[in-house]
Amino acid sequence: MLRLLATGVAGSALLPHLARAAGALEGGAVPRIDRMGLQMYTVRAALSKDIEGTIAAIAKAGITELEFFNGFGKDVTWWQALLKQHGLTAPSAHEALPKTDDAWKPIFDRAHGMGHKLVIVPFVGDDYRGSKANWQRLADRLNAGATLAKAAGLQFAYHNHDFEFTPVDGTTGYEVITAQTDKDLVKLELDLYWTVKAGQDPLAIMKRWPGRIVAVHVKDAGPAPERKMLEVGAGTIDFKTILATGRKQGLKHWFIEHDNPTDPIASITASAKALKAL
Template sequence: MVRFVLLLSLLLTYAFTVSAQPVGKLVRRHPGIVSYTFRDEFAKDVPATLDHIRQLGITDLELSNLFGKTAAEFRTWLNERGIQCSSYGVSYDDIQKKPAEVLQNAKTLGVQFVRVAWIPHEGAFDTTMVRKAAAVFNTFGQLARQQGITFCYHNHGYEFAPYGQGTIYDELMRLTNPDYVSFEMDIAWTFLPGQNPATLLAKYPKRFRLMHLKDIRKGVPGNDQGKLANENSVILGTGQLDWPTILKAVNQSSITHLYIEDESQAATEQVPQSIAYLKGL
């Protein structure tokens, strides 16, 4: 009996210690940034924009595109600054029509992930479209896997239309092979269509590998169209998202890379404050 009481006491002490840790210590890695955050700057001067990112203390980048440069040029500039490009964003058409070129660029950049962020569609996104997309993703995902690269799909909100006992997003999860297709959660485009990011992470703890971190101005209504006015992308911790709960859920998931994505025209001023917020959690 004495041994049981001592064991219970130790377990309770350990549980309290873990639960009392600051959220920041539970998150496995420091956040990187999505190139879209500084899209205007990248379009004008890639090396100078990479210098700015490095000055912010960021060493992990997700490229949304190559901004008219070659993958080899980008890799040289990244190496010179000690920045890792861990994820490379391409279009849905790219993975269908030129998969070999996509994968060659990915290997040149040294990325771990290739991701697609939009499935072309007219009107409502329906099950016919999701079945076609799942087949495309499975095919490309298998090719990527053979090259040691993981394919991810990034949500934009329209995927959460009701379907059966869940959503079309659930159907996309069901139809895609987890060996070949993983996911990147955009928190804003999970929350705005009415989903709970932490709950979705818990539902699919092994499917998500990447995450976009952005916050939404208080009072902005929900929508499922993947559109957010620039001024409604605000400093992390000042908007509608429950960051402590979400980041604790991240720690229980398979997510390995977190990227700040600030869509505001004031991103230069806001990103340092978002970094400070995450460090202070």
Template sequence: MDRKHFLQLSSSAAAGLAFSSCFGGKKSAGGGTIKNLGIQLYSLRDDLPKDPKGILKKVASFGYKEIESYEGADGMFWGMKNTDFKKYMTDLGMTIVSSHCDHTKDFERKAAEAGEIGMKYLICPWLGKQRNLDDYKKAADSFNKAGAICQKNGLRFAYHNHDYSFRLQNGQFPQDIMMKNSDPALVDFEMDMYWVVTAGEDPAKWMEKYRWRFKLCHVKDRKKDTPFKEGEENQSCIVGKGSIDYKTILSQAKKLGMQHYILEQEAYEKAPLECVKEGAAYLNQLVF
């Protein structure tokens, strides 16, 4: 699907959707429809390592309720023990639900630590474009193995996409290959909606195609009037300021299995903390 087709779809009125039923008609304390807005801590990658506790405290003040971490130099828990990190999150009124990590190294330990504090997911954040389609089947096999380790520890495994898996390669979508060759009992998927749109695909159609496989999403906006091409410079902007029609897309997501809505900021128009503060303000009042 080309960009023009996608924009026509995403700009159409959602007349056929019962918006009030998508999230049970409930609104969050912030006045919007998302109950527990999350943030991927990579959004604050330049600030977080300098003062993890101070930055997390600010994040909580912006109205975020869920945290998705990633592996920095001091691990997923930023120099704290897993149990101490959980306690600090609880004290701030937040929950760590997931983390991006390398599932090919020391994964048994990571899964055990995540399971001990009740995390829901460990997530592979990146594969890169593979040389051939069989390599995506091998990746799916590795996901199944990681999923079994996660299951043993009371959590689940997921894969986070970039644009390459939603671009045709030898006539097939790598995303299809990974989803068809991974076990739904063991592996879920985190849809980075920015990258799906950047590849010229429609997030809602993919969620419809694989109902209840996409359990988490990255909500990341795209600058208006920017070119869509493979290998382009990142064109993300403050959520709510760009071209992606999140009111329409997110209204469809819940009924198709989405459970966790996680803001991610990759490119900055101002200070990172200001970007994620504005994004939270937009999403916490968004009603759909």
């Protein structure tokens, strides 16, 4: 939403222009992408060897937001200084689901120190899969974690792979998660590649759960049946339509990712260039 505190003749003169801009946003048009995120898993090998050099290269590639998954042995203060040096922010982090709910506190404390606004459970093991009952247990754990996150002033979400869409006991893990978690507390980070890999339509998911998807992972998928993971723009996913739809619904973040790129920085640069051209 556009906001302006306008006074006097100059402010009044701007109002028609702002009205047209606001109408364009509400009527279907969305502004060009003006920031670019990266899930740091993409550059995990490079970070393990040279954190400072890798972060500098990431910033040079046009990335402005980072999604953490590991601190690589450095504390919050160290990371804060490095990110500030390169004009980067870290609005999101992937955090493994802890064994007990009281273990969320240090995770949330670190999130505050890093400036994260969003804490995301990125993956679950076999003990939460394989049956409807197991997925229901996960939904209960997610609700509990999300309640604690809200009390800590953080937003909570779940990130999918492909296995959440595997049929089990007449349903799927994704159906259980979306139906049995609080939609206001447990948000979704939709991984566009893994969703397509599972034979699902990301756009249909966005339309089914409008406003619940607060972040997406952007990586492309080659043609069926292999659905090879590719850089944005090199495959079959309609990022322009998906991102425009998501942003109208409140999508806040889009994080470039590639699980095993041949050249991580070249991969990031190519994906960022493709996204900026949308």
